[in-house]
Amino acid sequence: MSEPWQISTDVLVIGGGPAACWAAVHAREAGADVVLVDKGYCGTSGATAPSGTGVWYVAPGATARAQAKPNFFLQFDRRGIDPFTDRFEVDLLAEGTVRGTGGIDVVDDDCATTVPGLYAAGDAATRERICGGFTGGGSHNAAWAMSSGSWAGRGAAAFARGSGRVDPAAVRGAGRVGLRPETTESVSPAEVVAAAQRELLPFEKNYLRHGNRIRPALAELDDLWERAARGLGGTTGAERVQARQAAAITAVGRLMYRSTLARTETRGMSKRADHPDLDPAQHHHILSGGLDEAWTAASEAPLAVAS
Structure with missing residues (x-):
């Protein structure tokens, strides 16, 4: 590798x-x-x-x-x-x-x-x-x-x-975080994973979800992404794989919590302690994307689901 x-x-x-x-x-x-x-x-x-x-x-x-x-x-x-x-x-x-x-x-x-x-x-x-x-x-x-x-x-x-x-x-490589650090600052994959896990694994944050707990966790993940952009990388093949895995965990966590905050109701597996009821007006999918500038949007129209 x-x-x-x-x-x-x-x-x-x-x-x-x-x-x-x-x-x-x-x-x-x-x-x-x-x-x-x-x-x-x-x-x-x-x-x-x-x-x-x-x-x-x-x-x-x-x-x-x-x-x-x-x-x-x-x-x-x-x-x-x-x-x-x-x-x-x-x-x-x-x-x-x-x-x-x-x-x-x-x-x-x-x-x-x-x-x-x-x-x-x-x-x-x-x-x-x-x-x-x-x-x-x-x-x-x-x-x-x-x-x-x-x-x-x-x-x-x-x-x-x-x-x-x-x-x-x-063909040119488009990957950045975990592959091409912006500065000489160094942060290891283990440090990034540990920091991401502190925000993503606790049940009180990621299962018993409440906006007052999700927003600070998201802010920590956004800060972690910036640190990773500046200093996360590797020289060997194995190190690059670990770095990209750490970057992926952080990226998905940021999208996940933004999607959580965008749905101000409880529907299916998306549960909010601060919004425990179903809102008929939110019968749509939440789309999310982006890396440095993460975003969320509602689907243009309610989508049919096979029964």
Whole structure:
């Protein structure tokens, strides 16, 4: 990971979970050259695979189980729970606003986004079209992963074959925070992650949400983003990955809390202690975006949700 690796392809699939694999298969079937990249290996990556939805087949036996889905079973092993025979409590917390019900906005039936050539699927893409303001635990997630991956793969292949490959000399890196520090000031990925976690993990901030607690937390995250822009980076490949992960955590947290403040009601998984009631006038999606200048906006019109 210390040296840049350059490769040319029609469709680049980032991730190795069910949605990514379905996207890669369908893009290839549509005639595109495909490269799939992932930090792990297919079968353990993504959010659907370790959730035990049965999307990935695992041969019986403890050894095969551990090799195929280690992240899923690790939490049970630590607690001495056999998930196949023991009863255990299931509780969903701190999963609202962006990841739990939202994600990258898709604007067409082929899971295209507002960025030409970028297609989103699985947990990276919004699932509000199929489950509204509540997360689709289990079956919804698995169905969405496979369906959106199939659509996105075909869409990406059609786009790539219609537009042709870009001259590598014309491509420039757009990433900044975590890659290209603005000053000689230094801040480590561990410091950024720890600071972000202090604002994002406490239940009193991110689950029992109240504007009086969210606004100060958001101000801290905005300040953290500025510090990261000035001094977060890395020299080796591994350091750059860690820096970008830290920047991504901070960026998503800023969008999440802005989205929270923009919805002054309680709807689905978006709960506000200071606005506990449902407001019929806010029957719309909250869109958010931006990095240095983060923003939120209401969707132009209420969007229909499949039942």
